[in-house]
Amino acid sequence: MSLEIHDISKAFGGFRALDGVRLTIETGSLFGIIGPNGAGKSTLFSVVSGFARADEGQIRLDGQSLDSLSPPARARAGMVRTFQVPREFRHLTVRENLMAAAPKQTGESLLGLFFRPGRVREEEGAIAERVNQTIRFLRLSAVADQPSGKLSGGQKKLLELGRALMVEPRLILLDEPFAGVNPVLIGEIMERIIELNMRGIGFVIIEHDLEALTRLVPQLAVMDRGKVLAQGAPQAVLDDPLVREAYLGGVS
Amino acid sequence: MEAYFIAIGIIALIYVILSLGLTLQYGLTGLINFGHVGFFAIGAYTSALLALKGVPLVLSFAAAAALAGLAAWPIGLVSLRLRDDYFAIVTLGFSEVVRIVITSERWLTNGVQGVPGIPRLYDSLGGSVAQLAVLVTVLAVTLVGVWIIRRIAGSPFGRLIEAIRDNEEAVQALGKDPARFKIQVLVVGAALAGIAGAFYAHYITYIVPDQFIPLVTFYVWMAIIMGGVGRVSGAIVGTAILMLFLEGSRFLRDIVPGVSEVDMASVRIGAVGLLLVLFIMYRPQGLMGDYTKR
Numbered sequence: 001m002s003l004e005i006h007d008i009s010k011a012f013g014g015f016r017a018l019d020g021v022r023l024t025i026e027t028g029s030l031f032g033i034i035g036p037n038g039a040g041k042s043t044l045f046s047v048v049s050g051f052a053r054a055d056e057g058q059i060r061l062d063g064q065s066l067d068s069l070s071p072p073a074r075a076r077a078g079m080v081r082t083f084q085v086p087r088e089f090r091h092l093t094v095r096e097n098l099m100a101a102a103p104k105q106t107g108e109s110l111l112g113l114f115f116r117p118g119r120v121r122e123e124e125g126a127i128a129e130r131v132n133q134t135i136r137f138l139r140l141s142a143v144a145d146q147p148s149g150k151l152s153g154g155q156k157k158l159l160e161l162g163r164a165l166m167v168e169p170r171l172i173l174l175d176e177p178f179a180g181v182n183p184v185l186i187g188e189i190m191e192r193i194i195e196l197n198m199r200g201i202g203f204v205i206i207e208h209d210l211e212a213l214t215r216l217v218p219q220l221a222v223m224d225r226g227k228v229l230a231q232g233a234p235q236a237v238l239d240d241p242l243v244r245e246a247y248l249g250g251v252s
Numbered sequence: 253m254e255a256y257f258i259a260i261g262i263i264a265l266i267y268v269i270l271s272l273g274l275t276l277q278y279g280l281t282g283l284i285n286f287g288h289v290g291f292f293a294i295g296a297y298t299s300a301l302l303a304l305k306g307v308p309l310v311l312s313f314a315a316a317a318a319l320a321g322l323a324a325w326p327i328g329l330v331s332l333r334l335r336d337d338y339f340a341i342v343t344l345g346f347s348e349v350v351r352i353v354i355t356s357e358r359w360l361t362n363g364v365q366g367v368p369g370i371p372r373l374y375d376s377l378g379g380s381v382a383q384l385a386v387l388v389t390v391l392a393v394t395l396v397g398v399w400i401i402r403r404i405a406g407s408p409f410g411r412l413i414e415a416i417r418d419n420e421e422a423v424q425a426l427g428k429d430p431a432r433f434k435i436q437v438l439v440v441g442a443a444l445a446g447i448a449g450a451f452y453a454h455y456i457t458y459i460v461p462d463q464f465i466p467l468v469t470f471y472v473w474m475a476i477i478m479g480g481v482g483r484v485s486g487a488i489v490g491t492a493i494l495m496l497f498l499e500g501s502r503f504l505r506d507i508v509p510g511v512s513e514v515d516m517a518s519v520r521i522g523a524v525g526l527l528l529v530l531f532i533m534y535r536p537q538g539l540m541g542d543y544t545k546r
């Protein structure tokens with residue numbers, strides 16, 4: 001069971017943001033992607049999740065081709081992405097953000113809403129319960145009823161993770177989940193991710209803090225200028241001469 | 253005097269019904285519908301023409317809602333592909349197309365001469381009793397509309413359309429299709445506008461294309477902005493302010509000597525515009541507060 005990224009290329013104008021990216025990621029694993037700014041990491045997530053169209057290449061999730069699926073259909077297929085810049089529903093509270101993410105709600109159809117009110121109420125109760133668990137799990141209780149637009153950057157990152165969890169996917173793509181998060185909280189998010197992974201949820205995590213990522217994932221890939229330079233266990237990858245030259249050498 | 257207030261009340265409630273639709277579409281979902289009057293016109297002409305053919309008013313009103321709602325369907329399909337500002341222009345264009353079609357299709361709508369002699373509601377009751385009955389009916393329909401919009405706003409559907417307003421891509425990332433919701437929101441708002449149009453036609457009994465200019469749409473926009481975007485109470489209070497102002501300026505004409513009807517119409521529009529500017533500068537969230545101040 002895996003996410004297969006097969007020879008993906010993507011150009012913006014004449015600029016090749018992705019240049020023949022090929023990766024195979026076990027669906028239930030913890031997998032890291034590192035690389036300098038502009039390497040194409042976020043673009044890769046956009047292409048994989050369907051928000052951007054690849055010029056070439058194919059994406060398969062657990063054997064199913066995703067190429068013709070819309071972004072929501074890909075999410076429903078079991079793979080949810082988060083955004084590097086958090087996209088909270090800023091006028092909704094944290095609780096409402098999470099509730100909105102719950103799948104298959106009868107109350108989200110007008111017919112269901114007006115003709116099956118009992119069922120809607122029942123579902124709302126069940127969703128609220130799951131949301132409460134998620135809020136506690138992510139240590140967001142103190143801000144649960146605040147408009148999410150007022151959260152700190154780190155709290156927004158947690159909220160994005162929480163919303164993704166509410167969808168109950170098999171695989172979550174996290175785009176720099178630790179950016180702007182204070183170090184104590186980074187430790188906590190990592191613990192949460194490891195816990196969730198032990199329950200069977202896979203993660204692909206983009207991060208530019210190498211040190212943070214090597215503590216978390218057993219496997220990672222290094223990207224630079226739209227290409228995957230190396231892939232494997234952190235130490236092996238970091239010892240790769242190409243990587244040393246292109247990435248580590250170039251970063252102050 | 254009493255008849256005057258009943259008349260104002262009926263027109264005000266018709267505007268409230270229009271505002272409710274826009275509250276759903278813009279206030280909750282973020283859809284910039286600049287063509288509301290187009291659905292209002294479709295409702296007015298549909299019910300008027302059917303009633304003149306002898307169709308019972310209950311059915312002609314239902315047809316007005318259905319046809320206006322149906323007209324929103326293609327607009328909804330277009331909205332899936334367009335950015336907010338383009339969508340605004342498309343809707344504005346749509347309402348102008350509606351007006352041009354009813355102006356030029358004389359065989360159906362009698363063109364610029366308009367449709368006279370549209371049957372009144374409760375005509376058999378006669379005079380002021382009939383007027384009062386109309387007021388009560390429009391009020392009842394308005395209250396049902398208020399109930400529906402409030403019900404939607406407080407539901408999972410309402411939560412999701414607010415999420416769409418705040419960030420559409422994030423909604424997609426969570427596995428939900430904004431398109432489906434936007435179409436439904438447009439159809440419901442348009443159906444309400446269609447009903448408002450039917451009430452309007454049967455109340456004033458004589459409709460011409462020039463009654464359905466974009467200014468009507470912008471009056472509704474002014475109402476919801478002054479009342480508070482995204483709030484049902486805002487739609488109601490905003491409409492009240494708008495009516496006070498429009499009607500108040502009518503009284504002014506009787507007091508100030510030497511002002512013609514045409515002058516006054518311009519002054520009125522200018523004054524309402526100034527009021528809107530003052531609101532946006534000093535109370536952008538509207539009188540009742542908008543969705544940012546929950």
Ligand SMILES: Nc1ncnc2c1ncn2[C@@H]1O[C@H](COP(=O)(O)OP(=O)(O)O)[C@@H](O)[C@H]1O
Pocket residue numbers: 012017035036037038039040041042043044
């Ligand atoms: N929508 C876009 N239009 C034009 N250029 C883009 C767009 N998105 C990304 N890019 C460019 O593609 C390159 C890769 O960007 P990105 O994937 O965000 O990098 P990373 O996430 O690795 O920092 C950058 O040079 C960026 O400027």
Ligand SMILES: [Mg+2]
Pocket residue numbers: 041042043084
């Ligand atoms: Mg990035």
